[in-house]
Amino acid sequence: MDGALREMRSEDGVLVPKAVIGTNAWGDALYGKMVRGSYVTEDVMLEAVKTAVRVGIPFFDTARDYGLGKGQPIVGRLCGDDTVVSAKYTPMGKYKQGQVRASFEKDLLDFQRSCVDIYWLHLPNAIEENLSEMIDLYREGRIGNIGVSNFNLKECRQAKVILDKAGVPLYGVQNHYSLLDRKWEKDGLTSWCKENGISFWAWAVLEEGMLVPPKKDEKNSIMKLMFARKRRKLYPLYKTMQEIGRKHRLKIPQVAMCYVSSKGFVPICGCRKPYQVEELAAAVSEKLSDEEIRLLEDAADATGVKILGADMFRFAVKKK
Ligand SMILES: NC(=O)c1ccc[n+]([C@@H]2O[C@H](COP(=O)([O-])OP(=O)(O)OC[C@H]3O[C@@H](n4cnc5c(N)ncnc54)[C@H](OP(=O)(O)O)[C@@H]3O)[C@@H](O)[C@H]2O)c1
Secondary structure (H helix, E strand, C coil): CCHHHHCCECCCCCECCCCEEECCCCCCHHHHHHHHCCCCCHHHHHHHHHHHHHHCCCEEECCCCHHHHCHHHHHHHHCCCCCEEEEEECCCCCCCCCHHHHHHHHHHHHHCCCCEEEEEECCCCCHHHHHHHHHHHHHCCCEEEEEEECCCHHHHHHHHHHHHHHCCCEEEEEEECECCECHHHHCCHHHHHHHCCCEEEEECCCCCCCCCCCCCCCCCCHHHHHCHHHHHCCHHHHHHHHHHHHHHCCCHHHHHHHHHHHCCCEEEEECCCHHHHHHHHHHHCCCCCHHHHHHHHHHHHHHCCCCCCCCCCHHHCCCC
């Protein structure tokens, strides 16, 4: 592992990112234009990767379905030894023995690597069976850390018991969390993570771009069209974010990123362009005061707006 990456570990050797680059939007021209409203070439993404290494946040979060299947191979082509890859196994359908290992082998081909730094169980389906396979891969040294994603508190506890029995640490929980949606904090999941030394990674801290005020020349994406009415209700929140951001020299989206890191969580932000990576790194190097956090939360709650929903993938969880 690269020397700079070694410094991003705690005394116990645990990886502690200040922020993570999300690659959900990394894909080809068709996907970019149809789904994301705009397309970014691999040259631009490569510059974003180089920027992430330079500014000290070389962490890339991905999954097999990102960019309609194009995201992972792009991560493999662009992210070198000086980066950390965070990938996932998505359990859908009936559990079949060996499914995690088979999928993991394909992931390694995408990444052109012999191991993955952090591997998440993407949904709480067949928890025991899927985690057992991940534990085997961890013991073989092919997975550096095991995490769970889109798990509620009960499911996280269950995962921890399984991992504890095997003597394997639960590295992290990766769930949706943003200024607009703090369900996992209210439910006690984030404090349980803190009490147990488990990292909490917050995905979609910008609510898929809705915590970014619209620009005049903005290109529409499916998300932007879907949430246009809700976005209009966010203007009073943008104003509060702007006022607080001014004191820290942060733009409105950066306030949303800084809010999450100031709460002690790891923000995962979808970045495709170098300037976005720069802004993410600058945002997490600031810290909001308790009073600023309270003002932001009050302004967010006053809008009454929810965009993605903290538990939006519950529909994909099989009933027991
Ligand atoms: N575990 C899970 O189940 C799960 C689910 C969803 C997502 N995730 C992870 O979380 C990551 C983040 O989610 P996301 O990418 O869907 O949404 P997001 O980070 O909430 O928002 C991405 C949007 O924000 C914009 N943006 C990024 N940086 C900006 C900046 N500095 N200024 C203004 N706008 C900025 C992007 O613009 P452009 O369109 O111009 O690039 C894009 O429209 C994903 O990439 C993925 O890694 C995990």
